[in-house]
Amino acid sequence: MTRLLVDRLETPIGEALLVTDGEGRLRGLDWADHEARLSRLLRLNHRPFAPEAGAAPEAMRRALTAYFEGDLGSLAVISWRATGTPFQQALWAALTTIPAGQTLSYGALAAKLGSPRAVRAVGAANGANPISLVLPCHRVIGSDGALTGYGGGLDRKRWLLRHEGAAFRETRAA
Known part of the structure; x- marks a missing residue:
């Protein structure tokens, strides 16, 4: 156990x-x-x-x-350990390379992982991140620079990005 x-x-x-x-x-x-x-x-x-x-x-x-x-x-x-699939492990490690005050789109993160077409897989792995904040999934935003989902809620994501001085768009374009 x-x-x-x-x-x-x-x-x-x-x-x-x-x-x-x-x-x-x-x-x-x-x-x-x-x-x-x-x-x-x-x-x-x-x-x-x-x-x-x-x-x-x-x-x-x-x-x-x-x-x-x-x-x-x-x-x-902070020493951490997250258990998941090899793709999840790679994605979570990549999250730690996004500096505070910067953001990356899901597509750019997929490309960084060598799988530019895996945008949905990046989203799913990001959403399965068990170590919020330390593995900074809040720094991943939409390709148009808009806030997208965050397991802790968009209000927290907005606060965290503002706290870090990151640029983002408040709403998605229609």
């Missing part, structure tokens, strides 16, 4: 759930109002799954707090 610890961290955009393993690596990060989705994503790759309350490493908590206080590079020090 996979033993995972769940901690909670207050942020300016809601309570974050931090899921860590016995080695102190981040395995999941989502928002308390989306706890069911996080549990579903974790169960897919951690069967059997036994979450229990427990503290995340203090260095991880400090890095997340620093991010919300304006130190946008602080998330890079």
Whole structure:
């Protein structure tokens, strides 16, 4: 049975759930109002799954707090591990190469992965990201520069991109 610890961290955009393993690596990060989705994503790759309350490493908590206080590079020090298909693994690793303050379209991300026609697969893998924020799926936007879906809600995505100083269009063109 996979033993995972769940901690909670207050942020300016809601309570974050931090899921860590016995080695102190981040395995999941989502928002308390989306706890069911996080549990579903974790169960897919951690069967059997036994979450229990427990503290995340203090260095991880400090890095997340620093991010919300304006130190946008602080998330890079967080050790993480996400389990998924080889394509998901590649996509999630690619997300970490999008610098704070910048965005990338789904199509550009697919091309970066060497699969320019895999835009839908990129969207699906992005949506299955169990480690929100640290694997910055919020930095992926539509090809027209508009905000697109975000598991934590568009209001959070908008806040995160503004916090990072990223340019985006508020609405999609009709």
